[in-house]
Amino acid sequence: MNAGRDRNGNERGGDAEPTAAVPRDLAPVDEVLHTPEVRQLLTRFPHALVVEATRTVLDRLRREILAGGREVRSHDVTAERMAPWVAALVEESARPSLRRVINALGVVGHTNLGRSVLADEAVRAVAAAAAFYSDIEFDLPSGARGSRQVHVHDILCTLAGAEDALVVNNNAAAILLALAATSRGGEVLVSRGQLVEIGDGFRIPDILRESGADLVEVGTTNRTYLRDFEAARTERTRAVLRVHTSNYRIVGFAGEPSLSELAGLAHDHDAMLIDDLGSGALIGDPGGSAGLALLAEEPSLRDSVAAGADVVTFSGDKLLGGPQAGIAVGRAATIEAMRRHPLARAVRIDKLGIAALDATLRLYLDPEQAMRRVPTLAMLAATQDEVADRAVRLGEAVRAAARGLVATGSRGGQVAAAGAGGDVDTGIDAQWPSADDLEVVPSVARAGAGSLPVTDVPSAALAVRPPDGDAQRLADALRLGEPAVLARVQGGRLLLDLRAVRDEEVDDLAAALLRALT
Secondary structure: OEEEEOOOOOEEEOOOOOOEOOHHHOOOHHHHHOOHHHHHHHOOOOHHHHHHHHHHHHHHHHHHHHHOOOOOEHHHOOHHHHHHHHHHHHHHHHOOOOOOEEEOOOEOOOHHHOOOOOOHHHHHHHHHHHHOOOOOOEEOOOOEEOOOOHHHHHHHHHHHOOOEEEEEOOHHHHHHHHHHHHHOOOEEEEEHHHOOEEEOOEEHHHHHHHHOOEEEEEOOOOEOOHHHHHHHOOOOEEEEEEEOOOOOOOOOOOEOOOHHHHHHHHHHOOOEEEEEEEOOEOOOOOOOOOOOHHHHHOOEHHHHHHOOOOEEEEEOOOOOOOOOOEEEEEOHHHHHHHHHOOHHHHOEOOHHHHHHHHHHHHHOOOHHHHHHHOHHHHHHHOOHHHHHHHHHHHHHHHHHHHHHOOOOOEEOOEEEEEEOOEEEEEEEEOOOOOOOOEEEEEEEEEOEOOEOOOOOEEEEEEEEOOOOOOHHHHHHHHHOOOOEEEOEEEOOEEEEEOOOOOHHHHHHHHHHHHHHHO
């Protein structure tokens, strides 16, 4: 075999052992760019991107050679050997960072996965708002400038039974704005048991501090009486803040004043009552035909308004099932003060959020429709039998796909599948899966996003015992696949909880599982 000459013109024997590479052995950029694989890349991607990726690969190899931590052989630095690395880097660079994930964890409103999946109506509204101009801040009848708030104002007032409404970009911003508009320079009374951390390290005391108000802790962690608020009140008291402990519960010997009692105390002394509901459930009648029994422990938005709260805030992307938003409803004078505060501009919601929220809220005009059409509600309301049926369908799809891999029969105890280059060893035993390898088992799901923290939601999962017995390896492969799949590992098996997997995702999940297995 004739190996030709190296870059320095020296003749190399075909069977000679490759030597350790030195920096001058690295193929130049132009040589890499002229390889067939990289030339093909140049037909699909910008020239500058491919060149940058080539230089990055070369720089990385140069650093490894100079560092000496890993020996780089001379045959590793040819243009042909570097071309696949360049291709991989270009493909990775061009792939969108935000990737689709199939949520088989059993956590419906998973904060790290974007919380709520939007209803189809909301998705279409977002697409229209993104693709075309809209009257987001333009009053078409008068031809004058308008307010983005008008698109959701009336429907929010109707659903909440409130005088006025305002929407900002998230609930923490809504609380901050309410406190800044009503209590800056004064004191805010809060029960010690409600000094919560709302996520990502942000805490109620921190938000209070940024609003310009002083925190006054009232009562004890587990019990706070109305007399504690009376004793803590001073001439500087501007507001009483109630924070719903949506992401934890204090149980046992515990108690706190009712919201109507706090409203009476605040209003008797010219102070405001601000009620942070956190999750904010619009459907909470467990006895109604559209009711969701597990929402019974969530405080009702309409009840908070009726009890006399001046401002009630909650999130748009938790139990409401809409986009990220901070919603404030309540008395007209207080909401108007928030609307006129300079901070309102800094925390305003964008046009895509308005479009999605408007479409989501309109579904709630018919609670029965909301239960069917809002994915968060539909996922939580599905019976355990309905979720189990979905798990059965997934198992059947995986079994059928595994049998379909037997394209050329068994080879060496492994199923062989025809590929572009001939038979491919899939790594799946011909006897897989047995009944124990794929089994539908009971599971426990969660509402997620800091909602219903002590409520177990009965669910069902497909338990998978992979052919190699390594459930963690399978979970890792699923997580790195396309689409990515997140699942739990328990008792040596992979658990795919179907509570948050939609019907239309079952086939995609089965295909992803087969790819990870093979």
